[in-house]
Amino acid sequence: MEATAPASKEASVEQHAFRIDVCGQQYSLPSDQPNPAVLDSQLRQLMLPSSPALCGMAVDVGPLVADAVEAHVESVMASARRRSVAGRRRSMRKRASLMTTAAMAERQRLAESLVELCDPAQTADSPLTTICDVFALLAAELRDALRDTAESSTAAVVRQIGRVFGAAAAETSKRRSSADAVVEFVAVPQRLDADSDSGADAPAAPDAHSDIGAADALVGLYTTRADAAQPFSTGLAEYLIAGMNRHARDRPNVRHAWALVLTPGAARWCLMESDAIHVTAETNLNTRDGRRALVETFVSLALCESWRLGADPSMRWRPDIGRWAVECPTDACDPLADCTGRQHRRRSARLAPLPLTLYVQPTPLFVADSFFGRFTRCFVAARTPTGECDLVLKDSWQLVPDKEHPDDEIAVLDRIRERMDAAQSTAVYPRLLCGGTVRVASTRDTSLLVLDDVDAYTRWTVPHGYRKPTRAPDSGDDDGGSQKQQQATEEPRLRRVHRRMASGPIGTPLQALTSEHEVVSVLADAMRSHAEILRHAQILHRDISLNNVMAGMWALDRL
Incomplete structure (x- = not known):
C-alpha cells in the first residue's frame, strides 16, 4: 500500500490545473503551486470577454451552441437508431429542402470527427483533419446561434468583433512527425461576416494580418504521448514553448497567447505569458459535461476582444503601405521634435500623454530567440506612412519592482539627451525621440493587465542589477527597527511592464x-x-x- 500511494496521488493531481515556470529556462513546476481549483476558475474567467455586454452574450449563446453540438454527437452515437425506417421518415419530414438536408448531413459528418477525437485508441496519423472538422462544427453552430439572436441590441456589436476559428497545420513546425506522436496546429480567427453562408452582400472580412498572420490565433497541439500532457514531465512544456516561440516570431503584435492541448478524449487550455504557462484542469471529452465545457469555452474566445486573446491593439497592420502603424508612448520625448504627446502632457499632467504613431517595416532588425522573458524586438521605423525609415523602434517586456521604478534604458537615454544638449556636445549617440509604457485602453500594459488575479501566482525572478533596499535598525527602538529592516529586506514584488521607445540614427x-x-x-x-x-x-x-x-x-x- 505504501508503494502505490504516491503514484495514485500523482495521477489524481495530474487532472488538476497547474503552472509551469518558464523563467530562466527552467521548465519545471515550482514547489509553491497555486490552489488548483482557484487557478482553474481564474483562467476560465480570463477566457471571457472583457466587455460586460459581450460577456453576457457569451453566457447566453454558449449553452445554445453546446446543445446543438451535443445533439449531433448523440445522433452519431445512436447510429443504429438513426438507420431505422421510422427514424428516416421522421428525419425526412423535418427537412424542408435539399439544401437543409445537405447542411444537416455535413454537420453529422463533422460531429463524427468529434466522436473520433474522443476515442482513446485515436492515433496521430490523421488528427489534423479531425481537429479541423471539430473547429468547423463549432464555427457553423456558432454562426447559426448568432443569427438567431440578430434582433438583440448586442448582436450588432458581437458581429463586429465575433470570430470563428479554423484549424490549420503549423507549417513552420519542426516537431510535427509520427515519431514524436505530436501534431502542432494553429486555429486562425476568421470574421463571422466573411462566411459564404452570410450572403453575397456581406462585407468582406477586414483581414488586418493577411500577410503576417493573426496575433489572436490559438496555438494548439495534439499528442498521443502519455507524458506530453502531464504536469510532472517536460513534454508539455517543451512543445508549448517551441510552438509559442514560432507563433510570436512571425507576429510582431503578440502580447500573450492561448493554447489548446488535445489528447485522445481530453483537452486542456493554456495561457502562455512572459514567465509561465498556466494550464487549466483536464476536460474529459467522453462526458457530456466535458464536451459542453469545450464548446462554451470556444464561444467565449470567439466573442473576446482581440487584445484579450493576445493581440497588441497599439500595433495595426496597414496593407495599403505595407507597414505597421505603431503607437510609441511619449512619457519621455525629445522637446526639439514634433511630439504631440509632450504638448498634451504640458496642458494636463493628470492625463496620459498622447502616443506618437510611427510606421514600422514588417521585417524586424532583431527578435529574441524566445518569447518568454523580455522578448526584445527592434524594427526600423519612419515618422510618416511613406517616409524614410531613420528610427529604431525597440519593444520589450521589462521585469521591474511593482512599487519602485528604477532607471531603465528610456530614462537613461532621456537624461543623456538633456545633459548633452545643455552642454552643446557634438558627440553621436542614440538620441531618444520618445518612449515609455505602452497603454491598452488608457491602462498601463503590465502582466497584471494580461493575467488579472493569476498574476499573484507567478513566481518572478529578481532582475539583473536590482539591489534590495536595506536599512539599519533604529537604535532607539530595537523591536520597531528590526521590523522595519525585515520589511525592507523582503523580496520585491516584481511585474512585467511593456516598454517601447524610438531612437535614432540607424546604425x-x-x-x-x-x-x-x-x-x-x-x-x-x-x-x-x-x-x-x-x-x-x-x-x-x-x-x-x-x-x-x-x-x-x-x-x-x-x-
Whole structure:
C-alpha cells in the first residue's frame, strides 16, 4: 500500500490545473503551486470577454451552441437508431429542402470527427483533419446561434468583433512527425461576416494580418504521448514553448497567447505569458459535461476582444503601405521634435500623454530567440506612412519592482539627451525621440493587465542589477527597527511592464564593415562619444559588445 500511494496521488493531481515556470529556462513546476481549483476558475474567467455586454452574450449563446453540438454527437452515437425506417421518415419530414438536408448531413459528418477525437485508441496519423472538422462544427453552430439572436441590441456589436476559428497545420513546425506522436496546429480567427453562408452582400472580412498572420490565433497541439500532457514531465512544456516561440516570431503584435492541448478524449487550455504557462484542469471529452465545457469555452474566445486573446491593439497592420502603424508612448520625448504627446502632457499632467504613431517595416532588425522573458524586438521605423525609415523602434517586456521604478534604458537615454544638449556636445549617440509604457485602453500594459488575479501566482525572478533596499535598525527602538529592516529586506514584488521607445540614427553592425580601417575609426568615435557622455551626464555604459557598438552612416561617409 505504501508503494502505490504516491503514484495514485500523482495521477489524481495530474487532472488538476497547474503552472509551469518558464523563467530562466527552467521548465519545471515550482514547489509553491497555486490552489488548483482557484487557478482553474481564474483562467476560465480570463477566457471571457472583457466587455460586460459581450460577456453576457457569451453566457447566453454558449449553452445554445453546446446543445446543438451535443445533439449531433448523440445522433452519431445512436447510429443504429438513426438507420431505422421510422427514424428516416421522421428525419425526412423535418427537412424542408435539399439544401437543409445537405447542411444537416455535413454537420453529422463533422460531429463524427468529434466522436473520433474522443476515442482513446485515436492515433496521430490523421488528427489534423479531425481537429479541423471539430473547429468547423463549432464555427457553423456558432454562426447559426448568432443569427438567431440578430434582433438583440448586442448582436450588432458581437458581429463586429465575433470570430470563428479554423484549424490549420503549423507549417513552420519542426516537431510535427509520427515519431514524436505530436501534431502542432494553429486555429486562425476568421470574421463571422466573411462566411459564404452570410450572403453575397456581406462585407468582406477586414483581414488586418493577411500577410503576417493573426496575433489572436490559438496555438494548439495534439499528442498521443502519455507524458506530453502531464504536469510532472517536460513534454508539455517543451512543445508549448517551441510552438509559442514560432507563433510570436512571425507576429510582431503578440502580447500573450492561448493554447489548446488535445489528447485522445481530453483537452486542456493554456495561457502562455512572459514567465509561465498556466494550464487549466483536464476536460474529459467522453462526458457530456466535458464536451459542453469545450464548446462554451470556444464561444467565449470567439466573442473576446482581440487584445484579450493576445493581440497588441497599439500595433495595426496597414496593407495599403505595407507597414505597421505603431503607437510609441511619449512619457519621455525629445522637446526639439514634433511630439504631440509632450504638448498634451504640458496642458494636463493628470492625463496620459498622447502616443506618437510611427510606421514600422514588417521585417524586424532583431527578435529574441524566445518569447518568454523580455522578448526584445527592434524594427526600423519612419515618422510618416511613406517616409524614410531613420528610427529604431525597440519593444520589450521589462521585469521591474511593482512599487519602485528604477532607471531603465528610456530614462537613461532621456537624461543623456538633456545633459548633452545643455552642454552643446557634438558627440553621436542614440538620441531618444520618445518612449515609455505602452497603454491598452488608457491602462498601463503590465502582466497584471494580461493575467488579472493569476498574476499573484507567478513566481518572478529578481532582475539583473536590482539591489534590495536595506536599512539599519533604529537604535532607539530595537523591536520597531528590526521590523522595519525585515520589511525592507523582503523580496520585491516584481511585474512585467511593456516598454517601447524610438531612437535614432540607424546604425550599421560592425560585422558589416569591410576593412580594418573602418573598424578602427568607428571604435575611436565610439570611445570619444562614451567619454563625452561620462563627462557631461556622469553615465558609463559598461556593456560594450558587438551588438552595442554601431557605425553611423555619417562616419562611413567620412572614410
